[in-house]
Amino acid sequence: MNRTFILRYIIPLLFCFGWYAASSQDNSIRYRGCVTGDVMEKYFQKHPQEKIAFEKRQQDFQKKYELVRKQRQGLQAQQRVNATVTIPVIVHILMEDPSQVTDDQVQSQLDVLNADYAGLNADSVNIPAAFKSRFGKSELRFCLAQRTPQGAPATGIERITSVTKSLPGENDPVKYSAMGGVDAWDVNKYLNIWVCEMDDENDLGYTFMPGLGIAAGERGFVTAYHAFGTIGSARAPFNKGRTATHEIGHFFNLSHIWGANSCNVESCSDSDNVDDTPNQYVCFFGTPEYPKTDNCTAAAPGVMFMNYMDYVDDAAMCLFTIGQTDRMASAMNSFAELTPLLSSNGCVPPLLYSNDVEVQRIASPDNIILNCATSFTPQLHIKNIGSATLTSVNINTVVDGQAPSVKTVTLSLPSLQTTTISGDAVAVSAGHHSIKIYTTLPNGSADQFVANDTATSIFSVTGNAGTPLSEGFESTAMPPQDWGIGNTSDIKEYNPVRVTGVSHSGNASVKFDNYHYQLFGKNAILNSPELAIPIAADSVKVTFWRAAAKASLASNDSLVVEYSTDCGQTFVAAYKKGGNDLKTKADNTSADYVPAASEWVADTLDLSPYIAGKFDKVMVRFRIINGYGNNVYLDDIRIYSVTLPPALKQKGYILTPNPTTGSLVLQHYNASTPLKAIAVFSSIGQMVWKAEYENAGTSNYISINLRNVSRGIYFVKLVYSDKTIVEKILKID
Ligand SMILES: [Zn+2]
Numbered sequence: 001m002n003r004t005f006i007l008r009y010i011i012p013l014l015f016c017f018g019w020y021a022a023s024s025q026d027n028s029i030r031y032r033g034c035v036t037g038d039v040m041e042k043y044f045q046k047h048p049q050e051k052i053a054f055e056k057r058q059q060d061f062q063k064k065y066e067l068v069r070k071q072r073q074g075l076q077a078q079q080r081v082n083a084t085v086t087i088p089v090i091v092h093i094l095m096e097d098p099s100q101v102t103d104d105q106v107q108s109q110l111d112v113l114n115a116d117y118a119g120l121n122a123d124s125v126n127i128p129a130a131f132k133s134r135f136g137k138s139e140l141r142f143c144l145a146q147r148t149p150q151g152a153p154a155t156g157i158e159r160i161t162s163v164t165k166s167l168p169g170e171n172d173p174v175k176y177s178a179m180g181g182v183d184a185w186d187v188n189k190y191l192n193i194w195v196c197e198m199d200d201e202n203d204l205g206y207t208f209m210p211g212l213g214i215a216a217g218e219r220g221f222v223t224a225y226h227a228f229g230t231i232g233s234a235r236a237p238f239n240k241g242r243t244a245t246h247e248i249g250h251f252f253n254l255s256h257i258w259g260a261n262s263c264n265v266e267s268c269s270d271s272d273n274v275d276d277t278p279n280q281y282v283c284f285f286g287t288p289e290y291p292k293t294d295n296c297t298a299a300a301p302g303v304m305f306m307n308y309m310d311y312v313d314d315a316a317m318c319l320f321t322i323g324q325t326d327r328m329a330s331a332m333n334s335f336a337e338l339t340p341l342l343s344s345n346g347c348v349p350p351l352l353y354s355n356d357v358e359v360q361r362i363a364s365p366d367n368i369i370l371n372c373a374t375s376f377t378p379q380l381h382i383k384n385i386g387s388a389t390l391t392s393v394n395i396n397t398v399v400d401g402q403a404p405s406v407k408t409v410t411l412s413l414p415s416l417q418t419t420t421i422s423g424d425a426v427a428v429s430a431g432h433h434s435i436k437i438y439t440t441l442p443n444g445s446a447d448q449f450v451a452n453d454t455a456t457s458i459f460s461v462t463g464n465a466g467t468p469l470s471e472g473f474e475s476t477a478m479p480p481q482d483w484g485i486g487n488t489s490d491i492k493e494y495n496p497v498r499v500t501g502v503s504h505s506g507n508a509s510v511k512f513d514n515y516h517y518q519l520f521g522k523n524a525i526l527n528s529p530e531l532a533i534p535i536a537a538d539s540v541k542v543t544f545w546r547a548a549a550k551a552s553l554a555s556n557d558s559l560v561v562e563y564s565t566d567c568g569q570t571f572v573a574a575y576k577k578g579g580n581d582l583k584t585k586a587d588n589t590s591a592d593y594v595p596a597a598s599e600w601v602a603d604t605l606d607l608s609p610y611i612a613g614k615f616d617k618v619m620v621r622f623r624i625i626n627g628y629g630n631n632v633y634l635d636d637i638r639i640y641s642v643t644l645p646p647a648l649k650q651k652g653y654i655l656t657p658n659p660t661t662g663s664l665v666l667q668h669y670n671a672s673t674p675l676k677a678i679a680v681f682s683s684i685g686q687m688v689w690k691a692e693y694e695n696a697g698t699s700n701y702i703s704i705n706l707r708n709v710s711r712g713i714y715f716v717k718l719v720y721s722d723k724t725i726v727e728k729i730l731k732i733d
Contacts, residue, residue: 175217179517190341190344252328263311383417387415463482467532525623543605578625592630677690
């Protein structure tokens with residue numbers, strides 16, 4: 001997936017395709033911001049060959065269309081030449097609070113589309129007399145999809161909670177679940193409409209015209225939630241549903257009425273290739289007063305600014321021409337990406353079986369980390385898509401392919417309603433597990449459609465380990481033994497992964513893929529086992545190596561390291577780095593980041609103040625927060641504690657080991673008292689080793705080399721500024 005949208009995110013628009021700034025007084029959007037011209041132009045800049053192919057397809061189309069127009073001559077005005085076709089529409093509402101766009105608001109938009117395309121719009125009375133004979137009544141109608149691509153009953157509306165905004169153009173994140181959006185339904189059967197927030201709130205929406213080489217899943221209409229329908233979140237002056245009327249006109253191969261150029265390019269030489277729309281110089285905004293003439297159409301009745309394909313306000317537009325409706329019908333019959341819609345069964349509700357349960361997804365455990373768990377309670381979202389009320393169903397839970405745990409659930413679920421059912425607790429051990437849950441025997445009889453009865457997922461159960469714990473991700477198991485992985489999005493592939501050939505040491509490391517998964521605000525998580533630490537530990541530390549790059553100035557991934565003393569029930573952050581503080585590669589890169597050896601940086605996190613001497617268990621969690629950035633890697637994680645000998649703490653120093661083979665260490669607990677000298681004497685008073693110290697702070701560790709003295713008893717004399725201490729030691733071979 002390329003990163004053009006990131007560029008779009010940070011680089012201001014260098015050229016303007018017909019929208020103008022919002023009024024500063026009331027913060028409302030005053031001028032129509034159709035982005036179709038913009039996205040087409042950007043697409044052609046990136047794929048120059050596609051522009052040639054597109055123009056060729058349009059020329060071929062134009063010939064067919066002109067034939068249709070010839071056949072039209074001699075027919076009565078507005079006489080239908082095609083049968084009515086109804087296009088199934090799926091409306092994906094993708095917002096932080098998708099309930100802002102109600103079912104009624106969606107229906108208000110469908111009503112406008114059906115009225116406008118049929119020429120049944122009440123405001124058609126406003127069509128000037130001179131244009132009435134050109135008033136087009138299309139055969140296109142729209143329904144909310146009545147069945148899913150899989151054949152289950154549907155409402156044609158789905159709501160997704162997400163902060164992802166539309167970045168108009170190719171790879172628009174709202175069209176990809178991996179970027180926090182939602183994937184299109186089968187574009188050959190449905191017109192996909194994404195209702196969302198636009199990155200630039202002056203933008204009202206866009207589509208791609210047919211004849212482009214775009215990915216199939218990008219076909220459809222993206223619209224601002226405030227320019228959709230006539231009620232609810234719709235805002236004047238774009239609250240009459242005409243953004244959809246206009247943009248779906250582009251979807252069916254209509255150009256802007258003034259031609260192919262941008263709105264503000266003054267030209268009579270470009271055309272919309274429709275013979276009954278007057279040639280027009282530039283676009284019109286707002287609510288112009290009829291008639292208007294311009295450089296291209298100087299004579300009365302002038303230009304047709306009240307056409308749906310101009311830029312006037314919703315209330316000021318009221319018609320397609322017959323030439324335009326013929327053009328849309330021809331496009332439906334000509335373009336390979338539109339023709340399949342003619343035979344879609346998406347408007348037809350499926351026949352219901354009497355006993356049919358649809359498993360929608362596993363509610364729990366769904367790609368989560370269960371800490372210190374010995375069992376879990378499976379939960380399943382189901383929909384009764386049978387015609388009979390569902391009174392009982394078996395829930396079957398399979399972990400790692402083992403024999404199912406079965407529970408009969410009794411309930412009372414009417415047809416086409418959803419609910420969550422729970423199985424009995426299932427025992428589970430530490431590790432990373434696959435889970436499959438399926439339903440059987442709805443109402444005690446065989447399910448009549450079994451293809452929709454099963455859901456699968458994965459989950460981790462963390463285990464226990466001692467300290468020190470060192471993890472370099474060299475073993476092929478991911479997560480490593482007793483560790484846990486998960487993430488807070490619906491995309492399982494966003495979990496941290498083990499990668500080889502990329503490492504601080506050894507051959508492998510763990511990668512958090514923020515490059516392919518643009519899941520803003522979502523977290524990818526790596527949990528350590530719960531580690532036993534001595535309650536008497538003097539220090540608890542976490543060390544690790546990280547490598548990270550920024551994708552752009554605007555991208556801002558973060559790493560949070562947290563600890564838990566209650567086995568992952570609650571976590572406390574002890575480390576957070578983001579953006580420039582996190583990155584280890586100097587330059588931003590829009591490529592899929594792989595660190596060079598020099599780009600690994602060590603981090604040490606001292607948990608001693610929170611843990612040492614207080615808790616005998618700790619769990620550490622590494623959490624990456626997605627900020628539209630790039631990959632983050634971790635390697636060589638070490639979690640350890642240090643417990644000092646009690647004698648060291650009591651006396652302030654110790655000499656170890658005793659007996660010694662010759663390599664003796666003097667260790668101080670508190671190095672505040674200056675050490676003047678060390679001298680070692682044999683049992684007969686002969687000095688065998690000595691060192692003097694001047695004005696130097698006492699070192700914590702001082703080596704005393706007795707390797708070359710014979711075995712026997714020795715006396716070590718420690719001379720401090722305020723005292724002298726003598727310790728007896730035994731030298732052995
Ligand atoms: Zn437009």
